[in-house]
Each structure stands twice: as C-alpha cells, then as structure tokens.
Amino acid sequence: MIDDIITINTGTNTITEKILPYNILDLKSSILKRIIPEYTGSLPNSNITNIAARLKMTMKLFGGVGLSANQCGISERLFVIGADDFYLTCINPKIIASDNTKVKQKEGCLSAPGIFINIARSPWVDIEYLDLSGKINSIKLTGITARIFQHELEHLDGKSFLEYAGPVAIKLAEKKKDLLYKKIIRRKKVADKQH
Numbered sequence: 001m002i003d004d005i006i007t008i009n010t011g012t013n014t015i016t017e018k019i020l021p022y023n024i025l026d027l028k029s030s031i032l033k034r035i036i037p038e039y040t041g042s043l044p045n046s047n048i049t050n051i052a053a054r055l056k057m058t059m060k061l062f063g064g065v066g067l068s069a070n071q072c073g074i075s076e077r078l079f080v081i082g083a084d085d086f087y088l089t090c091i092n093p094k095i096i097a098s099d100n101t102k103v104k105q106k107e108g109c110l111s112a113p114g115i116f117i118n119i120a121r122s123p124w125v126d127i128e129y130l131d132l133s134g135k136i137n138s139i140k141l142t143g144i145t146a147r148i149f150q151h152e153l154e155h156l157d158g159k160s161f162l163e164y165a166g167p168v169a170i171k172l173a174e175k176k177k178d179l180l181y182k183k184i185i186r187r188k189k190v191a192d193k194q195h
Contacts, residue, residue, distance in 0.1 A: 019050070021058040022072035027111045027160050031070045036077045036156045038092050043134030048076065052089040052132060055080045064110045066148040068155035071111050079152040081145065090129035093153050096138070098122035105144075107151060107161050114177035117165045121147050 025032060039048070051074060059067040059080055068079035078091040102120035109115065124142045127149060131137055141149050151161055162170060 019054055019057060021061050022054055022074075024058065024062065024067070024071055024110050025073055027109070027162065029073070029111075031073055031075065032111065032155060032160065033158050034070075034075075035158045036070050036075055039077050039130070043091070043130060044132055048078065048091065049132050051076060052078065052080055056082075056087060056089075059110070062110050065144075066152040067110060068152045070155055077156050079156065081148045081152060086145075088129075089132055090127075090149070090152075091131070093127060093129040093149070093156070095125045095150070095153065096128050097126040098150075099124050105147060107147065109151070109161055111155075112160075112162065114180060115162070115170075115173045116176070117161065117169050117173050119151075119161050119164050121150050125149060 041048070051069060055067050055069060055072065055078075058072065059065070065083050066079060066081040069076040076091075077093075078089065079093065080087060080089050082088055099122040101123065103123045104118045104120045106116045107119045123146060124140060125146045126138070126140050128136060128138045154161070165173075
C-alpha cells in the first residue's frame with residue numbers, strides 16, 4: 001500500500017510521486033472538536049482527489065473502515081468509508097432521513113486505537129453526498145455501512161463516539177485496551193527470544 005504511486009502527465013514531462021499515508025490524530029486534537037465547513041470549491045479537483053486517495057490508503061494501512069479528513073489534520077468536509085471492493089468518497093455528506101430506533105453495536109476509531117464501546121445508532125440512513133466528480137449521490141445505507149457513515153459524519157461535526165458512552169464504559173474499554181497491549185508485548189518478547 002505504501003508503494004502506491006501517482007503519475008502526472010504535464011504534457012511535456014511526466015512526474016512520478018509516491019503517495020504516503022497520513023498520520024492519524026488523537027481524539028484530543030483541536031481540529032476534531034470543530035465543525036468542518038462545507039467544501040465550496042469546484043469538482044473534480046486534483047487536490048481533493050489526492051486527499052481522498054491518501055485517506056483511503058491510510059485507512060487500509062491501519063485496518064480501518066472509515067476515515068475523515070480532519071482525523072488527519074485536513075480541514076476539508078470529506079471522508080472515505082469502505083473495505084474490500086466497496087469504497088465511497090463522500091464530500092459534504094448529509095443524512096437526509098434515518099430510522100428513529102437505535103441498535104447498539106461495538107464501535108472503534110482510528111483516533112482512539114484499541115478502544116471499543118457499544119454505541120446506539122440508526123440501523124439505516126438515507127444519505128446525500130458529492131463524489132469526486134462533483135455529482136450529487138443519494139443512496140440508502142444499512143447495517144455496518146450506515147454505522148460507519150454516521151461515525152465519520154460526526155467527526156466532521158466535531159463529535160466523537162466517546163461522547164455517547166458513560167465514564168464507566170470508557171474506563172472499562174481503556175482497561176481492556178491496556179490488557180490487550182500488555183498481552184501483545186508479552187507475545188512479542190516470547191517470539192523475539194525464540195528467534
């Protein structure tokens with residue numbers, strides 16, 4: 001993934017540039033506490049296309065299924081979601097309608113690695129967004145895809161999934177994370193001694 005390359009033909013020269021993944025910010029970062037304004041530029045736009053490609057690469061590299069631009073310090077109202085062969089780049093995403101009933105399910109976040117908490121969300125959402133070409137798309141998302149869309153949209157609105165959890169749930173999730181990290185470190189030490 002890190003070896004992905006973009007080639008730009010300028011008419012007279014060809015420029016080859018390696019695309020590198022972004023660093024992912026912690027939930028305490030100030031940009032993740034602000035509402036990101038709507039994108040008002042024209043589309044298609046090579047800068048936005050490049051941001052989307054790097055977001056997708058970063059998300060895949062870290063094993064995520066969604067990543068918003070502001071999680072990487074970029075103040076653009078867009079995110080990428082997906083896995084395997086299904087990916088969406090959503091610019092100026094909106095929820096048009098949703099189910100009023102909520103379903104609880106474990107959720108994590110690349111900005112809070114190792115923390116997993118049960119969060120109640122709508123099982124389906126009707127959404128609208130611009131794609132990279134500037135076309136307005138309206139579709140219905142269900143299940144995990146609807147959950148991911150809601151999670152990423154909240155990042156763009158300056159919210160975190162931890163805001164929906166009580167302090168006890170957060171403490172328990174942090175304890176589980178710490179235990180998991182200690183287990184991983186122990187296993188690595190054992191494996192290193194065997195080699």
